[in-house]
Amino acid sequence: MQLSREQLLTAYRDMVTIRRFEERVQDEFSKGGIPGFVHLYAGEEAAAVGVCSHLGPQDYIASTHRGHGHSIAKGCDPAQMMQELFAKKTGLCGGKGGSMHIADLDRGMLGANGIVGGGPPLVIGAALTAKTLGRNAVAVSFTGDGGSNQGTTFEAMNMAVVLQLPAVFVFENNQYGEGTPYEYAVGSRDIAGRAAGFGLPAVKVSGDDFFAVHEAAREAVERARAGDGPSAIEVDTCRFYGHHSGDAQLYRGKDEVRRLREDRDCLKHFRRRVSEAGLLDTAALDAVESEVAALINHAVEVARAAPPPDADALLRDVYVSY
């Protein structure tokens, strides 16, 4: 599928937004402005954006503990996100969720998830809602290579096939679950192949290549929307930071991250591709960069200035009524 200039710019803007957001989060985290744990998505942008560019506001995604990229790709406001990470009253979850539970139901973002394997079953539910209410919506779960081994993930795939639901299972194989390589933890060493065994079409694509992800996701999302059932996509990708901000990454090979940043940067790949094909010129790409830089600066400024939650928020919203 040929993407329009507009679409290309949007995709690039989303990917750059994620990258700069994460770089800045790392920075602010080390300066102490962000409490708790953060898991950064930098390096994997093509996965979130390649998939979510096929989704509209009526569609759903469920994310992982590494949820900033999915949120941005699904249309969440980076400023509200940043406020959430800063634990502010004005954050996306009023400061009560934080990075690991960032969510935006209005935009079909069902939440980051602190439980590995927590999301896939939820996605089946969202897909069932779409099917039952005839909404023509699609639900996508993002899961890591580590999470691909969780029983809940397997169950969700089987259930989606049995009920022929409009769901897509995206496996972001960034090579590691914490410090454990997927070659060790995935017995078959083949996440897509294992998914295929569940009776759904499954492909593996390179996450360095936005266009490859985009194309695979187009097929999967169209299949789901047409009522032809679920699919799986394994995205071969990499993370540029540690498991979380603060991970010493001793399990990495010498120079591993430097080489990944050189060879496997999906942003670089994208720029090269669109430039070489004459689809976008450097000026346009650079304009996006400055636009994003301003956006992120603004997000951090707002987040810093925003107030913490009111004390009574502690007891609020446990129930709708009690």
Place this chain on the structure above:
Amino acid sequence: MQLSREQLLTAYRDMVTIRRFEERVQDEFSKGGIPGFVHLYAGEEAAAVGVCSHLGPQDYIASTHRGHGHSIAKGCDPAQMMQELFAKKTGLCGGKGGSMHIADLDRGMLGANGIVGGGPPLVIGAALTAKTLGRNAVAVSFTGDGGSNQGTTFEAMNMAVVLQLPAVFVFENNQYGEGTPYEYAVGSRDIAGRAAGFGLPAVKVSGDDFFAVHEAAREAVERARAGDGPSAIEVDTCRFYGHHSGDAQLYRGKDEVRRLREDRDCLKHFRRRVSEAGLLDTAALDAVESEVAALINHAVEVARAAPPPDADALLRDVYVSY
């Protein structure tokens, strides 16, 4: 592999023992002598016996709610089993487990299990013990077609591959989980194929044919014992009774059970096979039948006569020490 006359007789005896045991349990259950729920194994005998004939007392099995057949095949005493079903002090579990928790650790029988999918993770543990202590033992899990969809079962297969454990996953596909056909519940309709996706050798064999199961199990058990890791076997089989004694079986086709009993009776198949090949004559087979009949009669008599557990058993054996 050629089986000796002795081996053939043992296999036949075990299968007949299971069949007559179950028929009698059904009978005693309807007469009110057996409390609780019982799930009968009749029709599936070739699976338990075909597999367990490769196992010794040092090997382990974990069973399902439908556990009588596995217990007998693994060498449990039918009289002690019957006493347990009758809830007697002298039963295999002192009357505290019943049909759904019948177990005999001395014979490597890790228990029937009331939780569908409860057994496979346990088998990994038994296999790990074998490997860690250098025992050269093998651990086998029995799981139904229904249980093949449980997350715990998938996790166990992956773990067994990752740790290269001496485990065998036997899937007894008797076509139904309660009233739900496997064609509906297994999205891929292919349990062995799905298992293969986890990175272990997996085959499907007919459970009508003791020799087919026996041969597949031989390979799998040898592989495990040789340190070459886990395997899976799907046994295509059928149950002659309902899900439990008392199931109206409305989900069955008209005449389904009658036809199964005619066409798919593994005992009939066995008799025909060994007779035609001149391996065992009718007299020998019939002698087994009468021997077993006496055994089962005896078991029921002992069970009826045995005392119930002492009242203080209620509080005993919650802990080793507390």
Place this chain on the structure above:
Amino acid sequence: MPLKSIRQALNEALAQEMRRDPRVIVIGEDVAGGAGSRGQRDAYGGVLGVTKGLIGEFGEGRVIDTPITESAIMGTAAGAAVTGLRPVAELMFCDFLGVCFDQILNQAAKFRYMFGGKAKTPLVIRTMIGAGRSAAAQHSQSLYHIFTSVPGLKCVVPSNAYDAKGLLIQAIRDDDPVIFCEHKLMYDLRAEVPDEPYTIPFGEANIVRDGDDVTIVALSRMVHYADEAADTLAKEGIECELIDPRTTSPLDEDTILESVERTGRLVVVDEATPRCTMASDIAALVAGQAFASLKAPVKRVNAPHTPVPFAPSLEKLYIPSPERIAEAVREVHGYVDEAR
């Protein structure tokens, strides 16, 4: 008014709510049964027949049979609830929470709070509790204390058909996740149940009988045993006030406290094991908030701290009996507080 069993009352509640609101669906293992088989559809209608007939009226799209896959069932229900359906999911036996608890504990229960109040999760989980059928250790537990302890969940333990219908309709209309615990020995228990739909609010106890001598709080099936005990005791001249909280979360603290303020004596009867369960919860409530009125130790009548045994003779000893309840009441009634 027509007499209906708890089974019928629940079935009627489901049917009426499904008629009223197309977003209500039923999902679980064999909730119809026979999906894709050569035999009949609706072959089960739930293992004990509670959902029988629903698929005939509402079809496969709204009465959904699933594989044996509790995490996916609960996750599907949670995900569907938060996106616009009102699922009634079945966890066949509460004992099976072990294979799916995350979707309840960390997902459904916490969405609203974690997401800053922006989520609504109108989910009902119907599940069976209780001993007494020789179903042994893994099919006989009464685990509602676990659900009760989880902020974000509501928990219902009906004791009769009238309450069962009204509470289930309330649960379905409620915008929070509700665990609805049905005692497997009570499905055939009958009571007068109106044909039309009605709701019973959560957090409002039912005063089953009045009395001034001793307060008994009993849950689920134990309400009936406590009532039996109270009959016996009445003949001895001890008048018990019997309170059935009906929901453990929210708990009607006021009714319990008011009663104890009057009687000064409390026995709590709970089929669950004794540690960190409802009897201790209620005893602690009273020890903290009605201490001034207490004239005797708070007695708890529970199952022992053991798994549920298989043998009927042992199981009978396991379950609190009317006799043990009466004995406990006599004890607190006869207690003389020397200091007061």
Place this chain on the structure above:
Amino acid sequence: MPLKSIRQALNEALAQEMRRDPRVIVIGEDVAGGAGSRGQRDAYGGVLGVTKGLIGEFGEGRVIDTPITESAIMGTAAGAAVTGLRPVAELMFCDFLGVCFDQILNQAAKFRYMFGGKAKTPLVIRTMIGAGRSAAAQHSQSLYHIFTSVPGLKCVVPSNAYDAKGLLIQAIRDDDPVIFCEHKLMYDLRAEVPDEPYTIPFGEANIVRDGDDVTIVALSRMVHYADEAADTLAKEGIECELIDPRTTSPLDEDTILESVERTGRLVVVDEATPRCTMASDIAALVAGQAFASLKAPVKRVNAPHTPVPFAPSLEKLYIPSPERIAEAVREVHGYVDEAR
């Protein structure tokens, strides 16, 4: 005696037991880390470093990294325990029990009873509890009440490095399944810890300080907050007896009851939420068995019935504070029982 952190004490306990008994193994996610990677082995040594270094001494066969697969981990440990190993399995955060609880609740805990006393399941599950690190709703819970409620499980909640070592060695040598709960904020807390192995029996509380006015029972990290509160109160002339039960199952009922019989006043401090948890369990115990001695209502200091919030400002309000504890003690101390 050398000062050691809880992290060091636990690590030492594990190493010493693994040396002593070849059947002891450690299994979990990244308990070493880096399995099959291009980088270092033992890259983690447990996410907070408790198992660091073990793989160097004991090798991959006994320090086993797993996929993210808690049901398989717990099942492996249960199955291994019942067949002859003595596994120490790691459930990284107790919050994750939801994805693996069946193997604990229905398998490991019940084997012995269901099988008529023929099984031994010497299994330890190490897990992290507690709020205070802004880890939000799914990584901050204190769920030991759930383990405590299950017959067949033992449950340990150490509050200092000395106890941590002795209790972990006891847990490993114990023949029953033990849940060992480590508070994530206390790993760096130091105490004098002997180099040689020693055990602390289960079910024996530690009397942290003596006092005749009010009994405080506090658990895990709350022991330290309660001690702080007691310091403050001592200056006001209120002398608290502070009891750390160390194990919630078995629970040292005698020590608690004896203390309350002396002081007549009890405050229970528990970081868990209030419903059906340890504070209510202990309050109920006392209301039932030390009623005659009670001079004031039993006060519980808990987190509120809410999930754990992310924002540090809210989380601080969530966790019971020394101030709230002191206030509760003042209340029961100042209470005048008009009837007595």
